[in-house]
Amino acid sequence: MAKRPEEQLAEMLSNLKDKTGRNFDEWFDLIQKAGHAKHGQMMAFLKGDHGVSHGFANQIALRSVERLNRNDNVPPSDPVDAMFEGAKSALKPIYDKLLSEIQAFGEDVDLAPKKGYMSVRRSKQFAILQPSTASRFDLGINLKGVDPIGRLEASGSFNAMLSHRVRLASVAEVDAEVVGWLKQAYDAA
Numbered sequence: 001m002a003k004r005p006e007e008q009l010a011e012m013l014s015n016l017k018d019k020t021g022r023n024f025d026e027w028f029d030l031i032q033k034a035g036h037a038k039h040g041q042m043m044a045f046l047k048g049d050h051g052v053s054h055g056f057a058n059q060i061a062l063r064s065v066e067r068l069n070r071n072d073n074v075p076p077s078d079p080v081d082a083m084f085e086g087a088k089s090a091l092k093p094i095y096d097k098l099l100s101e102i103q104a105f106g107e108d109v110d111l112a113p114k115k116g117y118m119s120v121r122r123s124k125q126f127a128i129l130q131p132s133t134a135s136r137f138d139l140g141i142n143l144k145g146v147d148p149i150g151r152l153e154a155s156g157s158f159n160a161m162l163s164h165r166v167r168l169a170s171v172a173e174v175d176a177e178v179v180g181w182l183k184q185a186y187d188a189a
Helices: 005-014 016-020 024-034 039-050 054-070 079-083 086-103 176-188
Strands: 110-114 117-121 125-131 137-141 164-168
Touching: 005 016, 005 054, 016 024, 016 054, 024 039, 024 054, 039 054, 079 086, 079 110, 079 117, 086 117, 086 125, 086 137, 086 176, 125 176, 137 176, 164 176
Parallel strands: none
Antiparallel strands: 110 117, 117 125, 125 137, 137 164
């Protein structure tokens, strides 16, 4: 089975030291010492002065520019942590509960973090977990052929890749009914 782009990138980055002779922090230190602050400068430095291939040079430069622009010189944060920064932090227990229930379905559950939400897949996406506002967590579910009823509403403009949405405000709302809908979507994926 072909790897998803996220998996290919993760594998590439895990092989960085083996393929280039340095890990990201070592490359970042060299770039800083050389005084490069722009992507193009970094690319020329990495490819020209150090013989790094284009793909690896591009990834090193992208991450270096990101780190420099954040002004704190710390590695990029976990995408899940980023989803729950600030006012949305109170919604993290809902995410944790949903994730725990979903992962109990089977070992073939695949998580793909996106900007602002987590895509949950099996052979195809069957749900998304998204802290939408400071007080509302949206659970998107793919349940083709199931009529919206009660809390299980049509997704509408929320996400065209999913058929339904459940709005959650507390961990207590992640009940047997919600888990049942998720299991049904998982089984169909």
